[in-house]
Amino acid sequence: MNAAAPFRDPAIARRLLDEIGRTMTRPWTIMEICGGQTYAILHHGLDQLLPPGLELVHGPGCPVCVTPIDFIDKAISLARRPDVIVTTFGDMMRVPGTAANLLSVKSEGADVRIVYSPLDALDLARHNRDKKIIFLAIGFETTAPNSALAVAQARKEDLANFSMLVSHMLVPPAMRVLLGSPMNQVQAFLAAGHVCAVTGWKPYQALAEEFRVPIVVTGFESVDLLRGILQVLRQLEAGAARVENAYERIVKPEGNRLALAQIEEVYEVCDRTWRGLGTLPQSGWRLRPDYAAYDADKIYTFDTSSSEENSECISGLILRGVKKPPQCPAFSVRCTPQHPLGAPMVSSEGACAAYYLHHNGVSHER
Amino acid sequence: MSDERIPETWNGAAPQATPQTVHMSHGSGGRLMHTLITSLFQSHFANPFLDALDDGAVLPALPGRLAFTTDSYVVDPIFFPGGNIGDLAVNGTVNDLCMCGAVPLYLSAGFILEEGLALTDLEEIVASMAEAAKKAGVHIVTGDTKVVEKGKADRLFINTAGIGTIAVQHPMGSRHLQPGDAVLLSGPVGDHGIAVLSQRKNLGFSSSITSDTAALNELTAALYKTRGEAVHAMRDPTRGGLAAVLNEFAGASAVSIQLEETAIPVRPEVRTACELLGLDPLYIANEGKMVVIVAEPASMEALDILRQHPLGREAEYIGRVCSGNPGLVSMHTELGGWRIIDQPMGELLPRIC
Structure with missing residues (x-):
């Protein structure tokens, strides 16, 4: 990647901002689905540069934010077993479970290790045959191909000490729930570019038609985001409701066939509980019965009857775009990245953490 | 005591027992x-x-x-x-x-x-x-x-x-920043942290980035000698990176600091590695860089002094100390927006120093 690339060019960004200003004739509310987009918008200060009346609300696309609390509790109970090494993406470490988080159980002696890829967990399994290596397979359509590859490889190598605790999520069913809610204020979507790189954008066509909303597949750089916003605005102003692709350099209509085949081999669609949103039908992937020997949910038994969210956290409203983080009474007072009450304050892609880090409610005057 | 009959090397090597490792x-x-x-x-x-x-x-x-x-x-x-x-x-x-x-x-x-x-x-x-x-x-x-x-x-x-x-007689340190002061940085940030990270076996990426570990005594001596009285604070941004140092300065002196995104030097390979790993170069450790807070009238001369030394050749004027919003560090983005540069949050990185 190159700082001078056209998708980062400030001159192009400024031209797009001007064009957005000229195109908009009335207020609109747009949701960016992906936490990576939320982060980039705040990181570049785009929210302050867009015309007043253009409301960007932040969607549920932050993997650790939507991972349900009983999943964290399960991961913690696995980590406490002396024969287990839990491997995870770093973001998961501070996500609060009911009574602890992975960071705190690690400090008590549990073996929890941060990996950047599930294939690293596989490597750990190869070199620690006396330990059970469990990978926390979370995230959306973007992370599923990798975890699918890892578990398929584990089966090929007969790595009996490797398993995964799976909570993969699918984006389109969550969008359907948001659009169907009586509280919905979202008039258009910036779809998550990386998700569409795997699935293609066809799964979004039914949503655009059924709910009459424009959906534009959008990337993560400043120019990508502004292009996505401009295309959405043009549709809104014209009363159109199509799926468009503003991230052609990465996203093909059919997605990534290899990745989809890998997912298909390993996973099947299931109902999934989302933190803050409840159980959504057909909104996740779980391991197929063929892979039961690698499914931590099948290998171990858990008691999650006492799993409970912090009652003060309004993550459900945040993740649905009904409220913005500063509207939460606990925001930056009792809930900070150092002491998060809920998951959106943990990951840099979480809307609350992104707001806390980049704005913290302060206005800037030069 | 050594046995004089047996010729020894520093590791105590005697013909019959040669420790190749620490015992x-x-x-x-x-x-x-x-x-x-x-x-x-x-x-x-x-x-x-x-x-x-x-x-x-x-x-x-x-x-x-x-x-x-x-x-x-x-x-x-x-x-x-x-x-x-x-x-x-x-x-x-x-x-x-x-x-x-x-x-x-x-x-x-x-x-x-x-x-x-x-x-x-x-x-x-x-x-x-x-x-x-x-x-x-x-x-x-x-x-x-x-x-x-x-x-x-x-x-x-x-x-x-x-x-x-x-070597300096005037009060200097994190509590002595004054509104109007210039913020200078002696060179690109993030090299050390990324060089160390790149060696981690489980990261699976190698890079051409090398640690910037270096002693800064010649650089500071040159500054004291010429514009010592104008230097209000200096700090090497190690753990927590540039963000940690500036937040500490802003808090201790009850001032705010405004940075200019385009002025902060970051090597392209460090920037790319940071993007791959989801890290921000402003929070990455350095071991041979320093931040200098200097009275504005002396800022250009101080920058020249830094740039004359090989360790400060890429020094830049990266921001200003302001009054109001005590403790706040913010950055004017390349596109013209603002964002806060907060304290680092106890990063989950390997040991880097």
Whole structure:
């Protein structure tokens, strides 16, 4: 990647901002689905540069934010077993479970290790045959191909000490729930570019038609985001409701066939509980019965009857775009990245953490 | 005491027992420990204060006020592109003294060695400490060695403490920032942290980035000499990076700091690595950079002084100290927006220093 690339060019960004200003004739509310987009918008200060009346609300696309609390509790109970090494993406470490988080159980002696890829967990399994290596397979359509590859490889190598605790999520069913809610204020979507790189954008066509909303597949750089916003605005102003692709350099209509085949081999669609949103039908992937020997949910038994969210956290409203983080009474007072009450304050892609880090409610005057 | 009939090398090599690794007896106070001290530490660090080999170094009286600092080094891995734990341990403590406005003079070195550490590794590390000390013009005058059983430490840890004489007379430090001051940075940020990260086995990426570990004493000396009175604070942005230092400064002086995104130098390969790993270069450790807060009228001259030295060639004027919003560090983005640069949050990174 190159700082001078056209998708980062400030001159192009400024031209797009001007064009957005000229195109908009009335207020609109747009949701960016992906936490990576939320982060980039705040990181570049785009929210302050867009015309007043253009409301960007932040969607549920932050993997650790939507991972349900009983999943964290399960991961913690696995980590406490002396024969287990839990491997995870770093973001998961501070996500609060009911009574602890992975960071705190690690400090008590549990073996929890941060990996950047599930294939690293596989490597750990190869070199620690006396330990059970469990990978926390979370995230959306973007992370599923990798975890699918890892578990398929584990089966090929007969790595009996490797398993995964799976909570993969699918984006389109969550969008359907948001659009169907009586509280919905979202008039258009910036779809998550990386998700569409795997699935293609066809799964979004039914949503655009059924709910009459424009959906534009959008990337993560400043120019990508502004292009996505401009295309959405043009549709809104014209009363159109199509799926468009503003991230052609990465996203093909059919997605990534290899990745989809890998997912298909390993996973099947299931109902999934989302933190803050409840159980959504057909909104996740779980391991197929063929892979039961690698499914931590099948290998171990858990008691999650006492799993409970912090009652003060309004993550459900945040993740649905009904409220913005500063509207939460606990925001930056009792809930900070150092002491998060809920998951959106943990990951840099979480809307609350992104707001806390980049704005913290302060206005800037030069 | 050594047995005079058996010719010895520094690792106590006798024909019948040749330890290639650190043994518990290297820390036991006996023969192996003695030879380790005389043939390794003393021979590399050689100076009149150490050569007495008493329980402590006896030093000549020093004029004026003194600066005294200590730091422990636990970096993993102990060898990384551009350096090792040894030169890091010397440069880090030398730099801490420099940032207090001191001329560094004497260092102590305490070693905690894990049983099984290769003696060749130890020698390489000690040799780079000696070289770093020579370069920075300091003497390692006293030390200590302990050996712990395998598994009780991670290869080796080093503690260094240092003493220096204060070269500036005016009050200087994190509480002395004034609105209007210029914020200077001596070069690109993020090199050290990314160089260390790139060596982690499980990251699976290699890069051409090398650590910036270096002693900054010549750079600070040049500043004191010409515009010393205009320097209000200096700090080397190690753990927590540039963001941590500026937040600490802004908080301690109850001022705000405004940065210009386009002015902050970051090497393209560091930026790319940060993007791959989801990190922000402003939060990544450096081991040979410094932030200088200087009175605005002296800022251009100070920048020139920095740029005249090889370690400051890429120095930049990166921002300003402002009144209002005490404790706030913010950045004017390339596109013209604003964002806050908050305190780092106890990052989940491996040990980097």
